[in-house]
Amino acid sequence: MDGEEYNVLYKYLLNKEYSENSSLNEKRALRKRAQSFIIKENKLYYRINEGKCVAADDQNLRLVILSDEKFRIISECHINSGSHLGVDKTVVKIQERYYWKGIIKDVKSFIKTCEQCQTSNKKQKTTKPEMTPIPVPPSTSKKIAIDLIGPYNDKTGKPLSDAGYKYVLTVIDFFSNYTEAFPLYTKNASEIAENLYTLFCRHGVPLEMISDNGGEFNEIKLISEKVMENVDQAQKRQKLHFDNRHNIHENEFKENDNVLVKNKKRKKGMEKQNWLGPYKIDKVVKKGTYRIKCVSSDDVIGTFKQMNIKKYYSPNDNTQTVSAEIHFEPNKTQPVVDHHDLDESYESNNNENQDQNSDMNNNNCDVLDGSLFLTQSTLKKLIQRMKLKSLNSIFKSKMIKKMKPKISVRKESVEIRNVNLVFLNILHINR
Numbered sequence: 001m002d003g004e005e006y007n008v009l010y011k012y013l014l015n016k017e018y019s020e021n022s023s024l025n026e027k028r029a030l031r032k033r034a035q036s037f038i039i040k041e042n043k044l045y046y047r048i049n050e051g052k053c054v055a056a057d058d059q060n061l062r063l064v065i066l067s068d069e070k071f072r073i074i075s076e077c078h079i080n081s082g083s084h085l086g087v088d089k090t091v092v093k094i095q096e097r098y099y100w101k102g103i104i105k106d107v108k109s110f111i112k113t114c115e116q117c118q119t120s121n122k123k124q125k126t127t128k129p130e131m132t133p134i135p136v137p138p139s140t141s142k143k144i145a146i147d148l149i150g151p152y153n154d155k156t157g158k159p160l161s162d163a164g165y166k167y168v169l170t171v172i173d174f175f176s177n178y179t180e181a182f183p184l185y186t187k188n189a190s191e192i193a194e195n196l197y198t199l200f201c202r203h204g205v206p207l208e209m210i211s212d213n214g215g216e217f218n219e220i221k222l223i224s225e226k227v228m229e230n231v232d233q234a235q236k237r238q239k240l241h242f243d244n245r246h247n248i249h250e251n252e253f254k255e256n257d258n259v260l261v262k263n264k265k266r267k268k269g270m271e272k273q274n275w276l277g278p279y280k281i282d283k284v285v286k287k288g289t290y291r292i293k294c295v296s297s298d299d300v301i302g303t304f305k306q307m308n309i310k311k312y313y314s315p316n317d318n319t320q321t322v323s324a325e326i327h328f329e330p331n332k333t334q335p336v337v338d339h340h341d342l343d344e345s346y347e348s349n350n351n352e353n354q355d356q357n358s359d360m361n362n363n364n365c366d367v368l369d370g371s372l373f374l375t376q377s378t379l380k381k382l383i384q385r386m387k388l389k390s391l392n393s394i395f396k397s398k399m400i401k402k403m404k405p406k407i408s409v410r411k412e413s414v415e416i417r418n419v420n421l422v423f424l425n426i427l428h429i430n431r
Contacts, residue, residue, distance in 0.1 A: 189219030
C-alpha cells in the first residue's frame with residue numbers, strides 16, 4: 001500500500017474525515033473499504049474476512065505494510081529463515097503477520113531474482129529451443145543419423161540375447177528413411193567403426209553423419225580426423241616426390257616467358273611443325289594453365305595447359321652460366337676462381353691432389369657447349385683420386401648444388417651438363 005492511500009484510510013478511521021474535494025462515490029468507496037481495517041496502538045491493521053463476518057480478535061489482524069518496506073519483509077521470510085522457501089510457503093509465512101496488495105506477485109518477482117535459488121533449485125523449469133528441421137539431402141546415402149539403444153540385460157545383468165549382444169546401432173538415411181540395425185557386444189568406438197565400415201562398403205560413404213555426441217561417436221570423429229591427417233601427410237609426400245622428380249619448380253612458367261604451343265591440328269604424314277610460335281605468356285590463370293598472346297602484339301590466342309606448351313630458347317640466348325665469381329688478375333691469361341663457398345673437404349682434396357692433374361688429358365675429357373664428357377675409365381680415376389665412394393658424392397658440395405648439373409650415364413661415357421669453370425676447377429680438370 002502506498003503512503004497516500006495509507007494516510008486516507010488512517011485519517012478516516014481515526015476522525016471520520018474525508019480528503020478534500022472528494023466526490024460522493026469516492027466517499028462511499030472509502031467507507032466500504034474502511035470496514036476491513038482497524039487502528040490499534042496507532043498502527044493500521046487489516047481484518048481477515050471469514051465469510052460474511054469480519055473477525056475482530058488479534059489472531060485475525062494483519063499489519064498493513066507500506067511499499068518501501070515490502071522488500072525487507074520478503075527478505076526476512078525467504079532468506080533470513082535459512083531455508084530459501086518456495087513461493088507458496090513464503091506467501092503463507094508473510095500472510096500470517098502482514099498485509100499489502102499483490103503479495104503473491106511481489107514474492108514471485110523476488111524469488112525469481114534470488115541468485116541461490118536459481119543455482120540450487122532442481123525443479124526450476126528450463127526452456128526449449130526452437131525446433132529447426134534438418135535439411136533433406138538431394139539423394140540417398142548423403143546424410144545419415146546414427147544412435148545406440150540399449151543395454152538389453154535381464155535383472156541379473158546378463159544379456160537378453162543368446163549370442164551375448166547388449167546394444168543395437170541404428171542408422172537412418174535422411175532422404176529415404178531407410179533404416180539398418182547392427183547388434184553390438186559393447187559400445188566401443190572400434191566395434192561401431194567396423195559396422196559402419198560394412199555399411200559404407202555397401203552404400204557408399206555419406207557426406208554428413210549426425211549423432212547425439214556420445215563418447216563413442218566422439219572417438220569415431222577422432223579416428224576420422226587422424227585418418228584425414230594421415231592422408232593429408234601422404235599427399236604432401238607424394239607431391240614433394242613428384243615435384244622433385246619432374247623438376248616442377250624449374251619448369252614453371254612466368255609472365256612474359258617465351259614459349260612454343262603444341263600444334264594439335266597437325267595430321268600424320270603431312271609436313272607441318274609439331275610446335276608453333278614463339279608466343280609469350282600473358283597471364284598465369286592458375287597452376288598449370290596459362291593465357292598465351294602473340295609476341296609482336298597483345299592479341300591473345302587462347303588458354304593452354306602446361307602439357308601443351310614448352311619453353312622457347314632464342315638462338316641469341318647464352319646457354320652457359322657461371323655460378324661462381326671470376327676475377328681477372330693483371331698479367332694473367334687464366335681467370336682466378338673464388339672458392340670461398342666451397343666445402344672444406346673439397347679444398348683439402350684440391351691441395352692434396354694438385355700434382356695428379358696430368359692424369360686427366362684431353363683425349364679422355366672433353367667440354368662442349370657447357371657439357372663435360374668423360375669416359376668410364378677416366379671417371380673411375382677421378383673418383384679414386386678425389387677419395388670418393390661414387391660419382392654422386394661429388395654433387396654434395398654447396399657450390400655444385402647451386403650449378404644444378406645434370407648427369408646422363410651411357411655405356412662407355414658419362415655426360416655432365418651445366419658445367420662451368422668452377423666445376424672443372426673443383427674436379428681438378430685443366431682445360
